Amino acid sequence: MAVRHLVREARRRAGLSQAELAERAGVPQSTIGRIESGARMPSAALVDRLIRAAGFELRVGLGEPDPGTESLFERTLRRTPRQRLADATRAARFALGGRRALRRARDA
Amino acid sequence: MPDGDFDPARMLAGLEGAGARFILIGGMAAILHGDVGVTVDVDVVPDRELGNLDRLARALHALGARIRAVGVPEGLAFDCSAAFLRNLAPDAILNLTTQAGDLDLTFRPSGTQGYADLRRDAIEVEAAEGLRILVASLADVIRSKEAAGREKDRLALPRLRRLLDRVSGDG
Numbered sequence: 001m002a003v004r005h006l007v008r009e010a011r012r013r014a015g016l017s018q019a020e021l022a023e024r025a026g027v028p029q030s031t032i033g034r035i036e037s038g039a040r041m042p043s044a045a046l047v048d049r050l051i052r053a054a055g056f057e058l059r060v061g062l063g064e065p066d067p068g069t070e071s072l073f074e075r076t077l078r079r080t081p082r083q084r085l086a087d088a089t090r091a092a093r094f095a096l097g098g099r100r101a102l103r104r105a106r107d108a
Numbered sequence: 109m110p111d112g113d114f115d116p117a118r119m120l121a122g123l124e125g126a127g128a129r130f131i132l133i134g135g136m137a138a139i140l141h142g143d144v145g146v147t148v149d150v151d152v153v154p155d156r157e158l159g160n161l162d163r164l165a166r167a168l169h170a171l172g173a174r175i176r177a178v179g180v181p182e183g184l185a186f187d188c189s190a191a192f193l194r195n196l197a198p199d200a201i202l203n204l205t206t207q208a209g210d211l212d213l214t215f216r217p218s219g220t221q222g223y224a225d226l227r228r229d230a231i232e233v234e235a236a237e238g239l240r241i242l243v244a245s246l247a248d249v250i251r252s253k254e255a256a257g258r259e260k261d262r263l264a265l266p267r268l269r270r271l272l273d274r275v276s277g278d279g
Binding site: 072099 | 115144236274
């Protein structure tokens, strides 16, 4: 997740406007706006300060990339939109079939 | 609608074939951009221009559209006319069931100003053989899901942002 999304997600989860978060963090509102729009890349210290001001804690660690979603993206992005729609249709029919089977089992 | 009949291509072809102007948004739009999620309905944003509502009403009629209702699998009959569509509130959402699956009409999705707003960044996509439709940009799909704030949207958003970063060369 890009830093701008992280800051915005924290602010929204906290139910804060940009002005409110800026006031809590002691920075100008324009700073928040520029970070969230991607116009400014904040320092790690500033990100930590903003996340804390929103009531959260920034945790940084090293981990393996999630191979699941990434490899699925690899696959879908190689396919054409037509193929993606066909795949989605099959997946939806499978999901709808499963949903109906569960309903029948519950009603039995 | 039997499960096997879910056919978004047929649904979209019905709208397109009637000459209705619309933009695909929501989960199916995200999938056309490369998302790996599963969705069981189609969301479209129609142009509210009067002639277009007439074409849209004809397309819906041909698709056997009925109002979706819990406990009523076949849906509820409604006045599927341009007049009915014209009188809907600007932010109305029409949840329909059709012979080709569930279809949601949203005139002004959350966080957007509707068709003209989404049209600016929409891309034309060949969704099936001979079927070219307008699909909302992935950024706009994300914008509307952020504003809607439903649980299923919040769950999908981190994945959609990763996809956006990836396709825009930011990730």
